Ligand SMILES: Nc1nc2c(c(=O)[nH]1)N[C@H]1C(S)=C(S)[C@@H](COP(=O)(O)OP(=O)(O)OC[C@H]3O[C@@H](n4cnc5c(N)ncnc54)[C@H](O)[C@@H]3O)O[C@H]1N2
């Protein structure tokens with residue numbers, strides 16, 4: 001009996017061990033990688049109160065408009081009614097608590113300034129720790145290392161970060177037409193390109209013959225050098241991969257999922273390495289990868305949520321789907337609207353090149369025009 005899509009995702013999350021090897025990387029090599037440790041701030045930022053204007057720092061006294069300017073070395077603290085010249089970004093000496101921008105000063109002598117009536121105390125100051133407080137959590141374990149996280153880390157003088165290793169994925173494509181060269185192995189190239197887009201590494205790409213023993217031998221050779229193997233093809237009724245699964249020579253964690261396309265997909269463990277078995281029909285293979293392969297790669301990378309981010313769009317054209325499965329329907333979104341591809345049968349190949357993502361629909365015979373739908377971009381950041 002085929003299991004539901006949610007059950008398949010749960011099996012991925014509970015039966016597959018995420019990667020445990022971590023690497024220390026320079027910040028710019030860590031972009032889009034997954035952090036493998038919490039990183040805390042070592043010091044407050046700014047370290048000292050800082051002027052945000054070119055002008056004067058004064059020890060504000062509510063009844064005083066004229067402030068005597070001091071030259072360094074300044075007394076500590078600056079006495080009330082006194083001030084100092086400051087540049088933008090300069091640390092404010094103790095006692096000075098208000099900044100007057102130079103263009104707001106009414107009278108500017110060498111020794112004193114006259115300030116306007118309406119000055120609010122502590123204006124134009126970035127306070128100590130206003131950006132980052134000491135001990136603050138800057139980057140969480142298993143969070144994606146984005147440019148924004150790198151901003152915070154580098155402001156602390158942190159040059160390296162620990163990241164989860166990138167998953168290495170090998171691909172075994174099975175089919176006699178592939179071996180003879182009658183068709184090109186576009187499935188493997190498609191998957192390999194997606195793995196790279198998602199931040200993974202491609203191990204080996206191998207073409208296998210339709211033979212149980214030869215498939216097992218090929219898998220044996222691949223698993224030792226990869227974190228995950230994807231097989232394509234040979235899942236039809238009388239095909240070798242299906243036979244290996246049905247005879248439990250390869251013990252399935254699941255086999256047959258109520259998804260469209262890619263229903264005959266399976267997940268096995270071969271010497272502890274997860275193997276995702278996808279069908280040979282090209283769109284079945286590619287959309288099967290989006291539905292099962294992307295969550296598997298995210299899980300290997302310790303992502304909390306193994307489903308990628310999605311946006312909500314308005315469907316523009318009625319779609320008919322299968323009400324007994326989770327259907328992936330490819331199409332194009334401008335960020336607000338979704339138009340499904342004109343055709344998307346599992347045997348098609350090139351239609352995805354005109355799509356930028358897909359929607360998922362479960363338990364419905366149709367998606368009506370004007371309905372809100374989830375839209376998953378193909379190009380979302382790595383295993384994100
Ligand atoms: N009588 C039935 N037939 C089929 C059923 C069914 O229930 N009853 N299910 C269909 C479904 S659903 C799927 S999915 C496919 C499973 O197909 P396979 O995984 O066995 O696909 P292959 O026979 O290996 O290949 C089919 C076809 O796809 C192209 N192909 C295959 N590999 C590649 C590759 N690496 N690169 C590019 N293109 C590839 C090629 O044209 C193959 O001839 O079964 C349905 N049938």
Ligand code: MOO
Nearest residue numbers: 261262263284346
């Ligand atoms: O399950 Mo298949 O990929 O729909 O034709």
